[in-house]
Amino acid sequence: xxxxxxxxxxxxxxxxxxxxxxxxxxxxxxxxxxxxxxxxxxxxxxxxxxxxxxxxxxxxxxxxxxxxxxxxxxxxxxx
Numbered sequence: 001x002x003x004x005x006x007x008x009x010x011x012x013x014x015x016x017x018x019x020x021x022x023x024x025x026x027x028x029x030x031x032x033x034x035x036x037x038x039x040x041x042x043x044x045x046x047x048x049x050x051x052x053x054x055x056x057x058x059x060x061x062x063x064x065x066x067x068x069x070x071x072x073x074x075x076x077x078x079x
Contacts (some may be wrong), residue, residue: 001032002005005071009060015052016058024054024074030071 005013013021030037031052045051048060049072061073 001069003028003032003069003071009073011069018072020054020058020074023058024060027052027054027060028071030032 013024027040031042032062035042040052042050042052045061048063050064051059051061054060054074057077059075059077060071061075063070063072067068
């Protein structure tokens, strides 16, 4: 598997705090290793998108396209 990003994701990542950027890189490595890694808490969000945890307060969304995880968005988790 590999990871690619959308422009929308890139903009969201650029605006995120440094601690969240670092945490996302760690979580992306877990995603590449095992989508079922407990730290990710990855789950199907809707018909095409998945949601995974960056931190207690942040989530990222992705789509699986063949052998690629396409990162779509990075947002604070709505409480």
